[in-house]
Amino acid sequence: YRIAMLLAHAAGSVGLVARPALRLGGEWAGHCVSFATTGALVPVPEHLVPDEMIEWGQVPSGFQELTTETWPTDGNPAMSRRTVRFLPEGGCNTENLGALITSTELPLACSGSVMLQAGTQLDPGVLNAHAWALDAADPADDGVWRCETVFDGFGGDRPREMRGALECPGERTRVVCYFDTVSGCLVPSSTVAIWQERCWSACPSGDLDPRNDGGRSGLDAAWVSSLIGVSCFGDQPMTSEAIRSSGAKLKLVLGAGVELRGQPGLLEVTLTSGTATRNRWQQLVLRRSWAGQSVFVEVETSCEMEIDD
Incomplete structure (x- = not known):
């Protein structure tokens, strides 16, 4: 497919940056x-949960994950992502967590008129975009797109910080959905996945080497918890619902301050700050519009605050 974007070079000094975006790349x-x-929350499938946790009503609302994003050095413009998804553990098995490990190559990231790829020369100010879109058409289903939105910061009410949490230089929210551009609705059999993540290393770390040995990662629960640093937003009280509204085929209000609105050829994903926020904005909107097989992206920021030098 073709993403109709113009590569914009900001006026002023332009330099080659080793880490192309503050919301993408690293650990x-x-x-x-x-x-x-x-709009209903989908907890972790019970076949992945130990029997004793099911018996005690302790099925987790979501997964803990570590994500490594690497910019290529072989001339390929796309970024790759490795995900370590930890499985719920019962009892005292905390030193060698069970995990599912997957790797994938990502679509090129877009924000406004900027298309991001390895080696691109862009002004550092351009790279500090509040939101990026990583989108790909489904080759098996005409008109359906996998849409990933990466936002700066956490939306909704900020989760409780966990004891022993490491200091992290950045936070982000990711939203993935499967959108039918013809009907203006989400694919009925699909789910909307939301991540709240903290960056613990600006570059891929050589210290992280999950083994994937018989379903075991070799990683310690206390160390993983210190990286994640906050409680799961899925455990917070929330009102998630699908709302029918005039002029929109889709209006979905979810946890973590995420809202989706859609109609044929148009999808808006919104992230809104809540209580105890550390964001310097009140609301971010990433808007996609389609014309044939081309998608156009624009980002809107509400109530952005000045950053003191």
Whole structure:
């Protein structure tokens, strides 16, 4: 497919940056929670949960994950992502967590008129965008797109900080959905996945080497918890629902301050700050519009605050 974007070079000094975007690349740790297209939270599937946790009503609302994003050095413009998804553990098995490890190549990231790829020369100010879109058409289903939105910061009410949390230089929210550009609705059988993640290393770390040995990662629960640093937003009280509204085929209000609105050829993903926020903005909107097989992206920021030098 073709993404109709112009590569914008900001006026002024332009330099080659080793780490192309503040919301992309490096090491991230956080929680992933899924929602049905009705707005209902989808907890971790019970076949992945130990029997004793099910018996005690302790099925987690989401997964703990570590994500490594690497910019290539072989001339390929796309970034790759490795995800370590930890499985719920019962009892005292905390020194060698069970995990599912996957790797994938990501679509090129876009924000406004900027298309981000390895080696691109861009002004550092351009790279500090509040939101990026990483989108790909589904080759098996005409008109359906996998849409990933990466926002600066956490939306909704800020989760409780966990004891022993490491200091991290950045935070982000990711939202992935499957959108039918013809009907203006989400694919009914799909889910909307939301991540709240903290960046614990600006570059991929050589210290992280999950083994994937018989379903075991070789990673310690206390260390993973210190990286994630906050409680799971899926455990917070929330009102998630699908709302029918005039002029929109889709209006979905979810946890973590995320809202989706859609109609044929148009998808808006919104992130709104809540209580105890550390964001310097009140609301971010990433808007996609389609014309044939081309998608156009724009980002809107509400109530952005000045940063003191």
